[in-house]
Amino acid sequence: MRSDISEWALTHWGLRRYTSVRELVAEELDDAGGTIALEDLERNLARQFTIKLSTLRQVASTFPYITSGGIVRRLASGQSAVQGEADLTAPYGRSKNEVADAPETAGPSAEELIDLMGLL
Known part of the structure; x- marks a missing residue:
């Protein structure tokens, strides 16, 4: 079996099989x-x-x-990355109605991004 990107091993060695990342x-x-x-x-x-x-x-x-x-x-089935990010940022100072009413280009504020990144 393939055990790394360019390595092969016998299955009975018990190593984890390498597949795609x-x-x-x-x-x-x-x-x-x-x-x-x-x-x-x-x-x-x-x-x-x-x-x-x-x-x-x-x-x-x-x-x-x-x-x-x-x-x-x-991501949930049928959910885009933009929707996934909106779901994760909505609790940080915005209600779901505010997120729904905001234009699609609106994103989290600088303070929300800093908080999400754990920089404070």
Whole structure:
């Protein structure tokens, strides 16, 4: 079986099977119950496989996944990344009605972004 990007191993050695980074993220999300901290995802997969962190971060923030506030999760069926971000930012000072009435280009304020990024 394939055990890393350019490594092969015998199945009875008990190593984890290497697949695509997208599938590995899905496995980690399943094991974690649907959400996982990006830091934990990076630590888990980088320990077992030769994966560039930049690649992992890109996959974790590309459909069907979304990373917000350092947490990786799957987008709901039919949900776009913009809707997913709106769902995550609505509790930070905006009611659902305000979010619905706002133009599509409206996003969180600078203070909300700083709070979401954990910089304060």
